[in-house]
Amino acid sequence: MREFALIDEIRSRVSNTRDDVVLGIGDDAAILAPRPGHELVVSTDTLVSGVHFPPNTAAFDVGWKALAVNLSDLAAMGAEPAWVTLALTLPEGSPEWPLAFVDGFAALAAEHRVALVGGDTTRGPLAITVAVHGFVPRGTALRRDGASAGDAIFVSGTLGDAAAGLAVVLADAFASRPERAALRARLDRPTPRVALGLALRGVASACIDVSDGLAADLGHVARRSGVGATVDVDALPASDALRACADPDRRRDWQLRGGDDYELCFTVPDDRVADAERAAAQAGVPIARIGTVTKRPGLVDAGGDALAPDRAGWDHFA
Amino acid sequence: MREFALIDEIRSRVSNTRDDVVLGIGDDAAILAPRPGHELVVSTDTLVSGVHFPPNTAAFDVGWKALAVNLSDLAAMGAEPAWVTLALTLPEGSPEWPLAFVDGFAALAAEHRVALVGGDTTRGPLAITVAVHGFVPRGTALRRDGASAGDAIFVSGTLGDAAAGLAVVLADAFASRPERAALRARLDRPTPRVALGLALRGVASACIDVSDGLAADLGHVARRSGVGATVDVDALPASDALRACADPDRRRDWQLRGGDDYELCFTVPDDRVADAERAAAQAGVPIARIGTVTKRPGLVDAGGDALAPDRAGWDHFA
Structure with a gap:
């Protein structure tokens, strides 16, 4: 499957119905409308086959986990998930693996109303990098540096x-x-x-x-x-x-x-x-x-x- | 070099003096302050060794190019660059390569006043994924879909x-x-x-x-x-x-x-x-x-x- 065909397939499987996505996948970049009065919370995590998941992991589960570990970072900040980008590096092979991957990714995205707003597919050893974006009302993010003795x-x-x-x-x-x-x-x-x-x-x-x-x-x-x-x-x-x-x-x-x-x-x-x-x-x-x-x-x-x-x-x- | 040591080194080499970075690298996610009246423009691109750059490319140049191709997407939208995340997958090896890489990345970031706000370093075959964020005044982004006959x-x-x-x-x-x-x-x-x-x-x-x-x-x-x-x-x-x-x-x-x-x-x-x-x-x-x-x-x-x-x-x- 060529890069463009795979991207089209991904777009058709991940629904993107959010009012704050002005322009989604298909241009040089996405155009997004941040929420007034809120801060943007951003995190990125890479999953490499054989390092972050066993190579025999089901494609659906790899897709799920790639988003889950990133949403977990937002959870730790107290942020509400909104947008995600997906960079997928795939070895040559049948389209079944990437499509099952996308189904797993899309299932969790739908659960959290996260829109896929950008992506890149490249050929190479299997690896996935996700960048996730969410919101917190200004000044309310949960951080690592606020613990006090006695808590x-x-x-x-x-x-x-x-x-x-x-x-x-x-x-x-x-x-x-x-x-x-x-x-x-x-x-x-x-x-x-x-x-x-x-x-x-x-x-x-x-x-x-x-x-x-x-x-x-x-x-x-x-x-x-x-x-x-x-x-x-x-x-x-x-x-x-x-x-x-x-x-x-x-x-x-x-x-x-x-x-x-x-x-x-x-x-x-x-x-x-x-x-x-x-x-x-x-x-x-x-x-x-x-x-x-x-x-x-x-x-x-x-x-x-x-x-x-x-x-x-x-x-x-x- | 262990992951945490490399991240510290990267942080020390990429300066992050922007007022709109509330909290940079070091927590589960970055906290960022979007610009009022503006839209956020987001793009991501992956570079894989042997696919997007010849394997013998100088590390400095790979770092430069990884950011450059992403900034180019913002340029095509008419967006002003602001923040970037860097996911770096590295094979085992000496720290010289990643540090030269970061120097190239940091040199271009400094030129465009881009702050590195998040990252992930993982072990695996060399690949780099960057997600870049910029701003346009609401409604002013350059898109692909606006050309008319006669232009x-x-x-x-x-x-x-x-x-x-x-x-x-x-x-x-x-x-x-x-x-x-x-x-x-x-x-x-x-x-x-x-x-x-x-x-x-x-x-x-x-x-x-x-x-x-x-x-x-x-x-x-x-x-x-x-x-x-x-x-x-x-x-x-x-x-x-x-x-x-x-x-x-x-x-x-x-x-x-x-x-x-x-x-x-x-x-x-x-x-x-x-x-x-x-x-x-x-x-x-x-x-x-x-x-x-x-x-x-x-x-x-x-x-x-x-x-x-x-x-x-x-x-x-x-």
């Missing part, structure tokens, strides 16, 4: 599932367990916590998405905020699937250091904890309190032992 | 040099000629015509940048505008270097069908031709009148023979 630390959903899913793919782990598919689905088709991010505006003091692993990502918040954290490792939320498959040591390691969960980790001033719990309930996302922000730098567990990740983050599975 | 057609600078430069690289062409370096420089370090694009707002009826070759790109304008064009092939501008190296047939083919020149091709209503010439003079960019927009679809030369590109565009050197 409560929360995390959404469950941790460690994606790392367990990766073990399923790479090491054929838990061969006899029925939970394998559920764990792999958490790796391949993450859920960006957009509604939770929106609900936490004006409530959370700092926020980040858990892409590199909780210890690494909470470490980013702590460093940027000039604080530290005590983490109650026993309070880290785990799915039933993870509990059923992994022994406690392995589970805890994945919950602390596994990447690709795309949950939100956020801090809340002590007097806003009830508001945060209400906001999460409204967003329909379970949250768990996992620790407290401390004046003293560094991450420690409830016993005071250092929680420094033994690797500086997930760094994917390279 | 004059212009092109900036000279055409065919980059194709000749590619022949130098790939086929060791013009072995004895001193102009080789100049031709290769046009391939490796294109000049985005940003000032010309700005000057043409309110004057040009349609505009595109010449990335796929004049015939292909003017064809895009004609199709989107529902018109055709007569092109005076003898009027296509050529550099002295190209004239010195290439015989007339080859030269004409490159001028019509060679890609990567990143000049602007634009149409101007007959009664605004003097304004266009004045605007180009003010922007300091030579322009040449190369033809006329026709009611009848299709591209023909002055003798009425079809000018359909024998390939559907440059499609790079794949």
